[in-house]
Amino acid sequence: xxxxxxxxxxxxxxxxxxxxxxxxxxxxxxxxxxxxxxxxxxxxxxxxxxxxxxxxxxxxxxxxxxxxxxxxxxxxxxxxxxxxxxxxxxxxxxxxxxxxxxxxxxxxxxxxxxxxxxxxxxxxxxxxxxxxxxxxxxxxxxxxxxxxxxxxxxxxxxxxxxxxxxxxxxxxxxxxxxxxxxxxx
Numbered sequence: 001x002x003x004x005x006x007x008x009x010x011x012x013x014x015x016x017x018x019x020x021x022x023x024x025x026x027x028x029x030x031x032x033x034x035x036x037x038x039x040x041x042x043x044x045x046x047x048x049x050x051x052x053x054x055x056x057x058x059x060x061x062x063x064x065x066x067x068x069x070x071x072x073x074x075x076x077x078x079x080x081x082x083x084x085x086x087x088x089x090x091x092x093x094x095x096x097x098x099x100x101x102x103x104x105x106x107x108x109x110x111x112x113x114x115x116x117x118x119x120x121x122x123x124x125x126x127x128x129x130x131x132x133x134x135x136x137x138x139x140x141x142x143x144x145x146x147x148x149x150x151x152x153x154x155x156x157x158x159x160x161x162x163x164x165x166x167x168x169x170x171x172x173x174x175x176x177x178x179x180x181x182x183x184x185x
Contacts, residue, residue, distance in 0.1 A: 005047045008040060019065060026050075026072040028065050037061050041068050082161075090121035091159040093173070098145050099126060100179055101169035108182040112145035113168060116154055124159055126168070128152040133181065142178035 009029060016031040028041040033054075039061050040052040051068060055061035097115040102108050110131070117125035127150045133143040157165045165171040 003047065005042060005049075008047075008049055008052070012040075021069045021073070024069050024073050025076065026069060028068060030061060030065065039065055041065065043072055086161050089159075089161045091124065091163055093118060093124050093159065093163070096147070098129070098147060098174040099165060099168065099171040100145070100174040101171040102179060102181070103169040107184060108140075108180060110143050110179045110181045111169060111171070112174065113165075113171060114145070114147055114150070119156065122158060123156055124165070125154050125156050126165070127154045134178075139184040140180070140182040143181050144178050145174065 012029055013031050013033065016029050019028040019030060020026070026041060026043045028039055030037075030039045032038065035054060037055045037058060038053065039055065041050045043050050050072075051064070053064065055064065093115050095115055095118060099113045099115070100110060102110050112129045112131060113126040114129045115124050116127050119125060130146040130149040130151050131143045132146055133141055135141040157167050160166050163173060
């Protein structure tokens, strides 16, 4: 059985103080047991407590609870700010731009895409392009894209804040310099 919030709070003493703050989606309970001063706190609708501690004195308990609410508010403010940034972000990609991404576990693979259309300020239509590689060693070297020489179908992709296309191995605008690859596993 997975413990619920009620499971954690059902046996709290009768003198338990419920603590909330306006516009903060969290709750804390301060109580005293034979073992000392205690507190437990929950964020939002979580069933597992964010904290559940015993404190040596009232000052430390009050400070911890205040910090708990401040951290919850700070995190909520950060999430709201990031959401607003994502909502307002518009990429600067243009038709013909080249994107690149390097990826792999034991090796370094490089992919290139070319922007073939810009349907909206938040999306781009890209096609994979061929590469021209030079070998610098055993299964490794440098590679550059061959613009206009497409190797696959066009795909519509959303551009994340900062100009990255995460659904293409975290692709970014190509710098114009040859990209290193290593196919040795």
